[in-house]
Each structure stands twice: as C-alpha cells, then as structure tokens.
Amino acid sequence: MESICINVKDITKDYGNHKGIFNVSFEIKKGEIFGFLGPNGAGKTTTIRHILGFSKTDSGEAIIDGINTWEHPANMDGKIGFLPGEIAFPDNMTGTEYIKFIGDLQGLTNYDRADELIKMFGIDTSGKIKKMSKGMKQKVGIVTAFMNQPPILILDEPTSGLDPLMQKQFIELVKQEKKRGATILLSSHMFQEVERTCDRVAIIRNGIIVSELNINDIKHNENKRYKIEFIKSTDYDKFILEDLNISWKEADKKHVVVNVKDEDVNEFFHVLNKYEIKYFSEIKNSLEDYFMSFYGEDKQNDK
Amino acid sequence: MINKTLFKQYWKSNWKLFAIITGVLVLFLIMMIFAYEQMLDRAAESGVASTLDLTSFLSAAYLGGMCLLLPMVFTIVVSNKAIASKIDKGSLGIVLSTKTTRNQVTFTNALGIILSLVGMFAFVFVGGIITSAIMAPGALVVLDYFELLVGMLMLQLALSGISYFASCTFNTSGRSLALGAGIPIIFYVISILSSIDTSLDFFKYFTLMTLYNATDILTLTFVWQYLVLGVVAVAGYAAGIIIFNKKDLPL
Numbered sequence: 433m434e435s436i437c438i439n440v441k442d443i444t445k446d447y448g449n450h451k452g453i454f455n456v457s458f459e460i461k462k463g464e465i466f467g468f469l470g471p472n473g474a475g476k477t478t479t480i481r482h483i484l485g486f487s488k489t490d491s492g493e494a495i496i497d498g499i500n501t502w503e504h505p506a507n508m509d510g511k512i513g514f515l516p517g518e519i520a521f522p523d524n525m526t527g528t529e530y531i532k533f534i535g536d537l538q539g540l541t542n543y544d545r546a547d548e549l550i551k552m553f554g555i556d557t558s559g560k561i562k563k564m565s566k567g568m569k570q571k572v573g574i575v576t577a578f579m580n581q582p583p584i585l586i587l588d589e590p591t592s593g594l595d596p597l598m599q600k601q602f603i604e605l606v607k608q609e610k611k612r613g614a615t616i617l618l619s620s621h622m623f624q625e626v627e628r629t630c631d632r633v634a635i636i637r638n639g640i641i642v643s644e645l646n647i648n649d650i651k652h653n654e655n656k657r658y659k660i661e662f663i664k665s666t667d668y669d670k671f672i673l674e675d676l677n678i679s680w681k682e683a684d685k686k687h688v689v690v691n692v693k694d695e696d697v698n699e700f701f702h703v704l705n706k707y708e709i710k711y712f713s714e715i716k717n718s719l720e721d722y723f724m725s726f727y728g729e730d731k732q733n734d735k
Numbered sequence: 736m737i738n739k740t741l742f743k744q745y746w747k748s749n750w751k752l753f754a755i756i757t758g759v760l761v762l763f764l765i766m767m768i769f770a771y772e773q774m775l776d777r778a779a780e781s782g783v784a785s786t787l788d789l790t791s792f793l794s795a796a797y798l799g800g801m802c803l804l805l806p807m808v809f810t811i812v813v814s815n816k817a818i819a820s821k822i823d824k825g826s827l828g829i830v831l832s833t834k835t836t837r838n839q840v841t842f843t844n845a846l847g848i849i850l851s852l853v854g855m856f857a858f859v860f861v862g863g864i865i866t867s868a869i870m871a872p873g874a875l876v877v878l879d880y881f882e883l884l885v886g887m888l889m890l891q892l893a894l895s896g897i898s899y900f901a902s903c904t905f906n907t908s909g910r911s912l913a914l915g916a917g918i919p920i921i922f923y924v925i926s927i928l929s930s931i932d933t934s935l936d937f938f939k940y941f942t943l944m945t946l947y948n949a950t951d952i953l954t955l956t957f958v959w960q961y962l963v964l965g966v967v968a969v970a971g972y973a974a975g976i977i978i979f980n981k982k983d984l985p986l
Binding site: 488507508509512516518519521523537538573576 | 740741744748821824830832833835836984985
C-alpha cells in the first residue's frame with residue numbers, strides 16, 4: 433500500500449455566516465500531485481492554513497507523515513515548500529537579499545537549484561521587490577518555495593499573475609518535481625494547469641468537498657459527447673425523436689449534442705447512417721466541464 | 736528560541752529609526768546641558784548662586800519630556816512592525832513555512848526591541864557623562880543620573896510590553912496600534928492632566944507614568960515601583976508570546 437503523506441481528516445472550521453470549511457477530508461499519497469479546485473472564497477486557503485498549522489481546527493485534524501500539524505507543524509522539520517495565494521514580502525529587500533533571507537531560514541547552503549529556477553523563469557533579482565511587477569513577485573515566491581527541494585509543496589494559486597508562457601514553464605517545473613518524488617498540493621482555479629499536472633483532484637464548493645476524482649477518469653471517460661449538425665430541418669426534427677440521450681439541441685441551427693457510452697457507439701452510428709449530416713465531432717471531456725457541472729448549474733440547459 | 740537570521744532582519748529593518756531617535760535624544764541632551772551651563776553663567780553674572788544641580792535640571796527638563804516621548808514612539812512603531820504588520824501584509828506566511836517557529840519569531844523580535852531600548856539609554860547615559868564632563872565638569876552626579884535613566888528605561892520597557900502584547904494579539908496594524916499606541920498615549924495624556932492641578936491629582940493612579948517619579952528615585956524609595964514596571968513588562972511580553980503561539984494566523 434502506498435503511504436499517505438498529507439491526511440486531512442474531517443476538518444471543520446466555522447467562521448459563521450456559512451463561511452469556513454465543513455467536514456473537509458482528503459488524503460494525498462506520497463509522491464502524488466493533488467489538485468484542489470474551487471473558485472475564490474470556496475475554502476481552499478482556509479484548508480491550507482490548517483495543513484500548515486497556521487489555524488486550529490474546530491474539529492478534525494490535519495496530519496502530515498503521521499503528525500498532527502497544529503501540535504507540530506511540518507515546516508519545523510524542513511518538510512514544506514509554501515507558495516501563498518497572496519504573496520507578500522518584508523519591506524525594502526532586493527530579490528537577491530530576500531532569497532538569501534528565506535534560504536538562511538530554511539538552512540539552505542547550496543543555491544544551485546535557486547540559480548536554476550531564477551534562470552528558468554527569467555527573473556532579475558537585483559531590484560527591490562517592492563518595485564517588481566506582480567508576476568515577477570510571484571516568480572520570486574516560486575523560487576523560494578522550490579529552491580530547497582522540500583518533500584512537500586503547498587502551492588496556493590501558484591500561477592496567478594504569470595503570463596501564459598510562464599504558466600507553461602511552471603507546469604514543466606511541477607512535472608520535474610513529481611519526477612523528484614515530491615508530494616504536491618496544488619490549489620487552483622485554472623483547469624488547464626490542474627488537468628496537465630495533477631493525478632487526483634478534489635473540488636470544493638462553499639467549504640464542502642463536492643467531488644474527488646482521478647484526472648484519468650475524465651480523460652478516459654467512457655461517456656463521450658458528440659455534436660452533430662444536420663443539413664435538413666426534417667432530419668433534425670426526426671432525429672430528436674430517436675431513442676438517444678440528447679443533452680442539448682438548437683432547432684434553428686440544427687445542432688444536437690448526444691451523450692453516448694463507448695459500448696453503445698456502434699448502435700449510435702447505425703442510427704446516424706439514416707441522416708444527412710453536415711458535420712460531426714466529439715466534444716472532449718475536460719475537467720472544466722466536470723467542474724462546471726458543480727458550479728455552472730444555472731448556465732446549463734441540462735434537464 | 737532566538738533565530739540569528741531573524742535577529743539580523745530586525746536590525747536591518749529598524750536601524751535607521753533607531754539611529755534617528757537615538758541621535759535626536761543625544762542631541763537634545765547635549766542642548767540641555769548647554770542650556771544649563773548658560774543658565775549658571777547668567778546666574779553668576781547677576782551675582783546669585785544657582786542652587787539647581789544639573790541632575791535635577793535634566794530630570795525636570797529632559798527625562799520627563801523628550802526622553803519619555805521619543806523612545807515611546809520608537810517602541811510603538813517597531814512593536815507593530817515586528818508582528819502585527821507582518822500578519823496584516825502576509826509576509827510572515829513564507830517565514831513560518833521554513834524551519835522557523837512562531838516562538839522564534841516572537842522571542843527574537845522581543846529581544847530586539849528590549850536590546851534597542853537598553854542600547855538607546857546606554858547612548859544617553861554615556862552621552863550625558865561625556866557632554867557634562869566637557870561643558871560642566873563635575874556638575875553631574877553620575878550615580879543619580881544612572882538611577883534616573885534606569886527608572887526611565889524600566890518605564891519604557893513596561894510600555895513596550897504593552898505595545899508588543901498588542902502586536903502579538905491582533906492581526907491587523909490598525910487594531911494593534913489602537914491598543915499598542917493608544918494605551919501609552921493615554922497614559923501620557925493622563926500624566927500631564929494629573930500634574931496640571933492638584934484637584935486632578937487622583938488621575939495619577941490611572942497611568943503607568945506615575946511609577947517613574949524622579950524624587951522617589953533619588954531618595955531611593957523606588958524599589959517597589961521598579962518591581963511593578965518590571966512585572967508589567969514581563970507580563971506584556973510573555974502574554975504576547977503565549978497568545979501568538981496559540982492563535983489562528985490568517986496567512
């Protein structure tokens with residue numbers, strides 16, 4: 433059995449007014465990349481605070497490597513690399529001074545990895561941090577979180593403020609870290625970076641975990657969706673009466689979206705044969721669609 | 736408990752304010768001794784011998800004024816910066832994700848503030864001795880001067896204990912300053928009020944400043960007052976450190 437690295441056990445923290453997190457549970461295995469998905473204010477940062485031992489739970493506990501993080505925060509053993517959601521720095525330091533400051537606190541003696549990361553993200557560390565752009569500050573935060581190659585990385589919205597090129601670079605970095613064997617909790621509201629990097633994902637909404645799933649289950653879902661446009665309205669009218677799982681239709685454009693299980697796909701094509709089709713395409717299942725099924729209820733026309 | 740890197744960081748971010756406040760304090764002291772010298776000269780010219788000695792003069796003109804207010808401003812600013820402001824801004828989050836513990840943060844900054852105050856008064860002590868030796872040789876009773884400064888230092892430590900407690904307790908600079916600056920300032924205002932008129936004398940029981948009393952200090956009846964100030968200082972710092980260790984940090 434794979435060993436559990438981070439264990440969030442039934443944590444509740446009630447701030448009143450329905451704010452907080454409620455019975456949040458998940459386990460992250462050693463070496464796993466775990467995505468934590470939800471919009472701002474859903475409870476991602478609150479959960480992270482408890483994992484880091486910054487906050488005491490009302491009930492439940494956060495455990496890292498078997499130790500309760502409120503009683504003994506894992507950072508004390510040098511296990512944590514942390515990139516906060518809203519990054520802030522001490523006044524009046526240059527990038528170089530700050531990296532050295534955090535390095536000293538980490539007990540870091542070899543700065544080779546730090547230099548690699550500085551190069552990888554193209555950071556100019558000579559200037560005062562105060563004067564840096566948001567993206568540049570974020571990159572400095574990435575350097576300090578990753579430079580001592582900790583076994584556990586807690587990343588709260590790590591790519592906020594980064595341009596698309598740097599977001600890609602960051603995904604590369606996370607993949608490198610996975611190879612190294614790091615355990616990573618990646619909180620985000622960016623589907624792509626979660627989809628590309630994470631093994632498993634938990635979706636949080638209003639402080640409650642609404643779903644937990646394997647990314648592979650989405651990528652290799654046996655429920656496929658196909659979009660079809662007909663040439664003739666008569667075909668359209670006839671088609672929608674077929675015994676199929678039609679999830680969406682639009683009469684004036686003669687568009688139909690059909691849900692089909694892989695095992696029924698041949699039967700589906702037999703039906704399609706009877707019609708004149710303008711085009712036909714598969715709608716790729718994405719994490720975003722899955723996510724929206726929890727969040728975008730009012731926007732969807734599903735019955 | 737003490738973290739070398741954080742201690743360096745404390746001085747790096749506070750040495751300028753420390754230098755300015757200490758510099759102004761010493762400069763003011765030099766001016767006061769100079770003024771005393773002028774006063775003596777004028778008294779001698781008019782043929783009246785002055786009975787006011789330098790130590791009493793400094794006690795009245797310097798210690799209760801600048802020497803009370805400036806270090807107070809220093810601790811108010813530095814205490815807030817040490818903890819509450821770092822939570823307010825969020826810069827403590829990454830620091831507390833390294834091997835650094837909460838106690839290291841609070842103990843190290845407390846040590847920094849206490850040493851700053853001790854250092855500040857050491858400069859004032861040495862500065863007073865050197866200046867008086869040059870301008871008015873023999874006029875300063877060193878032991879009395881020393882005792883007065885120790886008394887004022889104790890008062891400052893007690894006030895800094897309050898400010899530090901506030902900084903450790905609250906998560907925003909605003910709230911930390913409301914208490915950490917508010918209480919020392921209220922104490923100061925009350926002490927002024929109580930000295931205006933004898934009918935307002937009872938106000939003195941509502942301010943810590945009363946525990947610094949030059950007359951009592953010089954007649955050596957001050958031991959219990961020091962003790963109270965010491966207890967307030969220790970209680971303030973200790974309570975702050977304990978509360979900070981147990982509270983939720985919104986980082």
